Amino acid sequence: MRRVKNVLFVMLLGLILTLTACSSNKDQNNTDQSDNTTSKGNKISREDVEGGTLKIALDGQPPNLDAPSTPATSTRDTTRMMFETLLTTDENYQAVPMLAESVDVSEDSKVYTFKLREGVSFHNEKEMTSEDVIASMEYWLEKSTITGSIFEGATWTATDDYTVVLELTESSSLTLDTLASAKMAAVIMPKEVVEAAPPEGIDDYIGTGPYKFVEWQQDQYIHFTKFEDYQPVEDEASGLAGKKVAHFDDVYFYIVPDASTRLAGLQTGEYDFAYNLPYDSYDQLESHPDIHSILTPSANEFLLYNKNYGITKDYKIRQAINAALNNEEIMMAAFPNQDFFWLDSGYMDVNIVNWASTAGNEFYNMDDQELAKQYLEEAGYNGEEIRIMATRDYDYHYNAAVVVHDQLTNIGINAVLDVYDWPTFNEKATQGLEEWDVLLSSSSTVSTPPQLIALSPSFAGGVGDPKVIEDMQAIETAPTLEEAQELWDNLQGYAWEELLPIVNIGGFNSLYAHRNNMEGISAFSGPVFWNAYFTD
CATH class of the missing domain: 3.40.190.10 (Periplasmic binding protein-like II)
Structure with a gap:
């Protein structure tokens, strides 16, 4: 024993996480990604x-x-x-x-x-x-x-x-x-x-x-x-x-x-103490004599496809959407300061060093309108509505969705932005699968791949792909970390290249603050x- x-x-x-403190203060502005x-x-x-x-x-x-x-x-x-x-x-x-x-x-x-x-x-x-x-x-x-x-x-x-x-x-x-x-x-x-x-x-x-x-x-x-x-x-x-x-x-x-x-x-x-303050209040908080602000890594922003109903069941449509996206433009709209976010293709938070992976990176942040239009033609796209579900209850989700809407419109997609309050958004994500095609949300940091909602068998209709299910089980039962890491690297590469259940747009910090x-x-x-x- x-x-x-x-x-x-x-x-x-x-699971060693290399972290550096990223608390902001009046004398220093340090925004390293840390939890x-x-x-x-x-x-x-x-x-x-x-x-x-x-x-x-x-x-x-x-x-x-x-x-x-x-x-x-x-x-x-x-x-x-x-x-x-x-x-x-x-x-x-x-x-x-x-x-x-x-x-x-x-x-x-x-x-x-x-x-x-x-x-x-x-x-x-x-x-x-x-x-x-x-x-x-x-x-x-x-x-x-x-x-x-x-x-x-x-x-x-x-x-x-x-x-x-x-x-x-x-x-x-x-x-x-x-x-x-x-x-x-x-x-x-x-x-x-x-x-x-x-x-x-x-x-x-x-x-x-x-x-x-x-x-x-x-x-x-x-x-x-x-x-x-x-x-x-x-x-x-x-x-x-x-x-x-x-x-x-x-x-x-x-x-x-x-x-x-x-x-x-x-x-x-x-x-x-206040949770999740507006990002545009950051300078105001920094200059306030009685308030101390905190930036801390929080989650990954993602676009998730409906893989069970509607037009985004078609892999070619998902490829077209992914090829059209300029992730930096999306993140800048959601988080209007480069100190607030970072770009990364990994499904796992980049700070979880044992699981951070660049597999499939060549399919990330493509920003290629011509390729996107080619995929639409191959899919036989004929102007059907693609419904983007968003919420105004979190400004960054909504702002990201607006930019995604514009980027898809630019390649000829008939994109429609459907906006709901947060409880309704969550209800439709799980119980109203016939009412949306893509949604904008985020996933908080997790410590192992099987905890990811992006590849969950249940969240928002789930990922029912046999390879995902099989590989996740193999990761869970791998006898060594090295074997589990290799399996995860292969699975993330497969997800980007052959499945596209989501587009991981980037990671972001939360902004908290407290009285001095x-x-x-x-x-x-x-x-x-x-x-x-x-x-x-």
């Missing part, structure tokens, strides 16, 4: 700074607070206040223990033995034991879509109150990373909460985290309060790992969908509010 304790040997794949951005460091300089109410302006209403069931970033960022997982990721995207004290991995990488931390209390004052972990993990396997085929036929058993054993039918170099993922997280809840959950998901929010749930007033706010009996680990804070300290008495996530309202509230002091009387804020797969505190 190989033992991993507190600095987990980092599974077989290691580990700290505005003023996360070490508390004054032990006596405690209390107060943190007021956060969130940009959208979470679809629910059932962490395993949705990839929504609003759910991820709010529920991490109250929920924790067996493993989590440090600033290098390495999987390290959180609620687990250690994990032993068998030589064949099929058996994982988790030793749980003792004395960890749920918010209802019940101690966490193996029965809670097993119930929670089985719920996660039922609800989460990031598990892929890794856990098919897997079993979870307990040898005592503080030891849980996972047995896989096939080994996988991605097992620990998937368990540690912040997306659709494998959170641990009391057994009785899981068993009482209605079919639509968890509605009794009890975890082990530094803050506990108080109430959710729909379309108004989500309220958390300090969990006085929280038991932190003693390791130095890093990414989502290490010591967590709840310095605030209360935390409110106010639902503020209008960006100008979030900005105005931050400027007046109504809010202490706060310190300790960090950003890693979204803002992290534990260890933050007021200075006055």
